[in-house]
């Protein structure tokens with residue numbers, strides 16, 4: 001669905017996107033994750049033909065984003081950071097006008113608007129003016145606007161920024177539902193770690209305009225950080241024995257061990273220690289977050305930049 005090669009965008013002295021090569025298959029739900037200024041929006045803006053690359057190339061839905069802009073635009077939906085819908089119109093009318101702008105006959109535009117209103121849970125508010133909608137409702141209306149022409153591919157730039165946690169969760173559910181029910185390929189940008197972790201099956205981590213990691217959230221965490229298992233003992237002597245046997249690090253009467261899959265390694269470790277005459281008093285497993293992955297890869301925390 002998407003194939004880029006060394007895609008690059010320079011703004012005078014700033015290289016916003018620095019040679020990105022990636023492929024996205026049909027039906028994938030991909031999150032581009034990175035701190036402010038990493039180049040996520042610029043990447044999306046090139047893929048949606050809003051700005052031309054200064055280097056490299058990209059094909060979207062089978063068409064070159066420079067040579068075949070119209071073909072690309074017809075096949076994609078794009079929901080930018082700003083709010084696309086006008087404020088004094090009713091939500092339903094906005095949707096119908098948008099459908100007309102994409103060339104749908106009025107009857108089809110009406111039918112499609114009705115379907116989207118239903119599936120995005122906007123039934124009760126669609127006939128109110130856009131300015132009276134809550135942030136979450138407006139964001140869902142934006143998504144409906146991006147979907148009116150039934151695109152194969154939907155780009156969402158920071159869809160949940162500015163929403164409260166409940167509206168954010170609700171929106172995420174709708175995004176996952178779109179993929180599930182219509183097979184829409186979805187590429188979104190986010191700097192919310194939990195969002196990338198929970199809804200995307202593939203996370204592309206971007207920093208300084210480059211891809212620094214690209215995998216499922218689970219594999220990123222297992223590969224770059226792993227689980228940490230903390231075992232507590234009755235004495236420092238036991239802890240020292242355990243640290244030697246399990247190749248762990250002792251702190252007082254506790255031992256920290258790294259593991260790809262903490263919960264799975266614990267029973268074997270307890271058994272091994274018991275055979276050696278060492279009783280385990282407590283067990284705690286901590287699993288990494290995508291922030292730990294980012295920290296390992298860059299030495300910086302995304303969480304600090306999230307605010």
Ligand SMILES: Nc1ncnc2c1ncn2[C@@H]1O[C@H](COP(=O)(O)OP(=O)(O)OP(=O)(O)O)[C@@H](O)[C@H]1O
Nearest residue numbers: 011014016034035036037038039040041042043191
């Ligand atoms: N029109 C422009 N002119 C000059 N510099 C720009 C322009 N657009 C973006 N940049 C710069 O390019 C870099 C990448 O910006 P971009 O908006 O793509 O980042 P981002 O990862 O989407 O961040 P955010 O989460 O803040 O949107 C930044 O340094 C930004 O200041």
